[in-house]
Amino acid sequence: MASNVSELTTYMAYLEGEWKKSSSGETIAIQSPYLRKTIGYVQAVTQDEVDSAITTAHKAQKEWAKLSLSERGAYLENWADELVKSSEDIATAVMQEVGKGFKDAQKEVVRTADLIRYTVQEALHMHGESLKGDGFPGGDQKKIGIVERAPLGVVLAIAPFNYPVNLAASKIAPALMAGNAVLFKPATQGSISGIKMIEALDKTGLPKGLLSLTTGRGSVIGDYLVEHKGINMISFTGGSATGRHLSKQTAMIPLVLELGGKDPALVSDDADMDVAVSSIMNGAFSYSGQRCTAIKRVLVNEKVADELVSRLKTEIEKLTVGSPENNSTIVPLIDDKSADFVQGLIDDALAKNATLITGNKRKENLIYPTLLDHVTEDMDIAWIEPFGPVLPVIRVKSDEEAIEIANKSEFGLQASIFSQDIDRALAVARQVEAGTVQINGRTERGPDHFPFLGVKASGMGVQGIHNSILSMSRERVTVLNLK
Numbered sequence: 001m002a003s004n005v006s007e008l009t010t011y012m013a014y015l016e017g018e019w020k021k022s023s024s025g026e027t028i029a030i031q032s033p034y035l036r037k038t039i040g041y042v043q044a045v046t047q048d049e050v051d052s053a054i055t056t057a058h059k060a061q062k063e064w065a066k067l068s069l070s071e072r073g074a075y076l077e078n079w080a081d082e083l084v085k086s087s088e089d090i091a092t093a094v095m096q097e098v099g100k101g102f103k104d105a106q107k108e109v110v111r112t113a114d115l116i117r118y119t120v121q122e123a124l125h126m127h128g129e130s131l132k133g134d135g136f137p138g139g140d141q142k143k144i145g146i147v148e149r150a151p152l153g154v155v156l157a158i159a160p161f162n163y164p165v166n167l168a169a170s171k172i173a174p175a176l177m178a179g180n181a182v183l184f185k186p187a188t189q190g191s192i193s194g195i196k197m198i199e200a201l202d203k204t205g206l207p208k209g210l211l212s213l214t215t216g217r218g219s220v221i222g223d224y225l226v227e228h229k230g231i232n233m234i235s236f237t238g239g240s241a242t243g244r245h246l247s248k249q250t251a252m253i254p255l256v257l258e259l260g261g262k263d264p265a266l267v268s269d270d271a272d273m274d275v276a277v278s279s280i281m282n283g284a285f286s287y288s289g290q291r292c293t294a295i296k297r298v299l300v301n302e303k304v305a306d307e308l309v310s311r312l313k314t315e316i317e318k319l320t321v322g323s324p325e326n327n328s329t330i331v332p333l334i335d336d337k338s339a340d341f342v343q344g345l346i347d348d349a350l351a352k353n354a355t356l357i358t359g360n361k362r363k364e365n366l367i368y369p370t371l372l373d374h375v376t377e378d379m380d381i382a383w384i385e386p387f388g389p390v391l392p393v394i395r396v397k398s399d400e401e402a403i404e405i406a407n408k409s410e411f412g413l414q415a416s417i418f419s420q421d422i423d424r425a426l427a428v429a430r431q432v433e434a435g436t437v438q439i440n441g442r443t444e445r446g447p448d449h450f451p452f453l454g455v456k457a458s459g460m461g462v463q464g465i466h467n468s469i470l471s472m473s474r475e476r477v478t479v480l481n482l483k
């Protein structure tokens, strides 16, 4: 299989350990968001192919689970090495396919190799426990409970477009280390990157059939995958609407959902402005705001609002705008529909009298970084996740008001609090409804061994390396009843 996305390639699906054309005879054209042309084709896999991949995965899983942890780990260590060896090629695919700056795409690949290696080490060092029967009233010393972790079977890993390598591997690696087989459904826009990542895994000689990669539009094969009786656990990262849909489709299947966010930055009147400005800039605008953990609203105390807005304006106007090939911070959004959506939010805010500080300029799907001040609660941008480079500023009178508006959101992924008074910051942090609160730093998922979770519409269950291994395995309890 050719591996240079600059040649127009039809990529194969990875089914039961073989690179195959789908029997559907159909392919999906992948458009580059900034080259604005087709860069390759991927297979539209059929339901029969899904059935067959899942049947084979169950057989392969039984053998895989018999391997020792270090034997499983050796495959994954090799995978990490292969990813690093191919990092330039994979990063080029990520750049061309999802429009991420080349350097950031390379960082994503290297971060993924680190994540895989850490996952191996974590799995090697996770221990079960033994329980004494006489620890409970009336219990007997001769009863000993042994608690081990057992795999679940076949894990369905569904990834979004924005971190097509890292957010896929953060599901695949723990699933494999826990002794499971995997069915991997990449985001359609992200499939070429996903395929290249699996090419690297295939090079390790992974047992055939243990992992299959089923490309195809979520709207076409998504429900079939999710409702399949052969799937034993689903790990999904993507939008809240899709996640909500999935949670309705599944029943009695363990499900981890990492969904959208509307992460607020709460800037108090005693904030270190240098820290607040640099964290908000980086948090809100890197990769054009196409991060679930991007800062998506600022709730600033009115005493320092003028200074913050003026400093943000200065920094925004310095941002590089253009092509991911030049490592611009602001790059074209994933597609025209997304850019129309972001523009709609800007237009709505301006129609309702938000103050445009800078931005509101557009070339096709390239939206220039936009700062809106005096945003009020009747504006859609106050509540809706744009997934683009637009930052609304809401002025507040007190910490209490900031907390109240922060918590009115349906989302609860992360939040940032900026204050030089650690007692005050901690008091606010404990009242904000979010999976993680960052004090004096930007909202972000990494480092990848930290627990990562969203509350409310931002998710269900916990990721992060340790927690992903836990969610992809179950307790197996064996009780010894000695004579």
Ligand SMILES: NC(=O)C1=CN([C@@H]2O[C@H](COP(=O)(O)OP(=O)(O)OC[C@H]3O[C@@H](n4cnc5c(N)ncnc54)[C@H](OP(=O)(O)O)[C@@H]3O)[C@@H](O)[C@H]2O)C=CC1
Residues within 6 Å of the ligand: 158, 159, 160, 161, 162, 163, 167, 185, 186, 187, 188, 189, 216, 217, 218, 219, 221, 222, 223, 226, 237, 238, 239, 240, 242, 243, 245, 246, 258, 259, 260, 261, 291, 292, 293, 385, 387, 413, 454, 458, 459
């Ligand atoms: N909390 C977190 O950890 C993260 C959350 N996100 C969120 O993801 C969103 C952006 O990613 P995006 O890719 O657009 O999200 P989507 O929800 O559109 O897609 C995510 C994945 O779900 C698939 N899918 C679509 N419909 C179905 C279905 N019915 N059944 C099963 N799978 C389906 C998609 O396939 P296809 O591409 O073929 O449609 C894709 O693989 C943002 O809201 C962002 O906040 C992103 C990263 C991290």
Ligand SMILES: O=C(O)[C@H](O)COP(=O)(O)O
Residues within 6 Å of the ligand: 162, 163, 290, 291, 292, 293, 294, 443, 444, 445, 446
């Ligand atoms: O979309 C996402 O955004 C990622 O999970 C964010 O990862 P990061 O915060 O580490 O960039």
